[in-house]
Amino acid sequence: MTNSRLTLISHPLCPFVQRVAIVLREKHIPFEQVQIDLNDKPDWFVAMSPAGKVPLLKVERDAAPAVVLFESMAICEYLEEAYPYHPIHPADPLARARHRAWIEFSSAMLMDAWGYLNAVEKTVAATKAADLRKKLERFETVLSDEPYFAGAAFSMVDAVTAPVFRYFDILGDDVPHDIFGGLSRVAWWRHALAERSSVRDAVMADYGARFRTHLRDHATLLASG
Ligand SMILES: N[C@@H](CCC(=O)N[C@@H](CS)C(=O)NCC(=O)O)C(=O)O
Structure with missing residues (x-):
């Protein structure tokens, strides 16, 4: 294999x-x-x-x-x-099923984020920002004080969620809605994922510039400031 x-x-x-x-x-x-x-x-x-x-x-x-x-x-x-070495799913079936459920949840969060980032109308941006915030608040309730979703060990939930956080790391203060404010565990998680080499190296060096070009080409609200 x-x-x-x-x-x-x-x-x-x-x-x-x-x-x-x-x-x-x-x-x-x-x-x-x-x-x-x-x-x-x-x-x-x-x-x-x-x-x-x-x-x-x-x-x-x-x-x-x-x-x-x-x-x-x-x-x-x-x-x-x-490739079962370096497993990134929990071994316990119950924990694994729980992770898979959170992966679905994170996938829905990606859709909210994408809708927000690409919004060309203020009402859509506001709705998507609220949807995204609600899901992050839910994550805040299940995260621990350790860096990753499952604690100290990196898991598939982390791999699926990292691309969502990356958008906001690139945009920084250019995001007008308060989506992440007050969510300290989410902030810690987001920081840990940004620092992880597998996450950093999963995109090309010019990813940030390409993403901003995408926003401009689609005349999104975020690109027009
Ligand atoms: N559910 C699919 C979604 C993949 C997807 O939406 N890919 C987009 C790019 S991010 C795509 O290839 N779009 C081309 C198209 O729809 O024509 C997966 O998880 O692989």
Whole structure:
């Protein structure tokens, strides 16, 4: 299993790609990364991707035909099972199920964040900011005083949530809504994820500039100040 050749088909801005890139790095799994233009999808990509979306993980094992996985969580779960060293899911089934539920919750939070960041109308921005804040408040109630979701150990919930926090780390004071204020455990968690090398290295060096360009190109409220 571990001598598979892995290729992660990506887009530089995709948060779902980041999840997989973080898990690969946490497990020290070698892989190649191929970036594609989602505005001009190559034919080979369209043929490979049932939903026309990144990430894809191409898995090549010896002489066997390549297998292409899609859907970020299916890929992350595959990596956790196929590369069981450096586990990032809890061993206990009950704890694991709980983590999976929080991953769903975090995925919904990503959608709120994306809606907020891309809002072009003030009412939408206000609604999305409130939705996002509500979910962060809920996280605040289950986090401990230790840095990560599960305490001292980095887990899949962390890998899925880190891309959400990264947006706000880039924008800093340019965010007019008070989304994070007073949530001390969330703040500590956000800081710990920003410092984690697997998280830092999961995006290209110019990610911040690309993200700001995206906001400008879509004439979002945040880009216009
Ligand atoms: N549920 C999918 C979502 C992936 C997704 O939405 N990818 C976006 C980029 S972040 C995409 O490829 N969009 C291209 C399109 O919809 O045409 C996953 O978790 O992998």
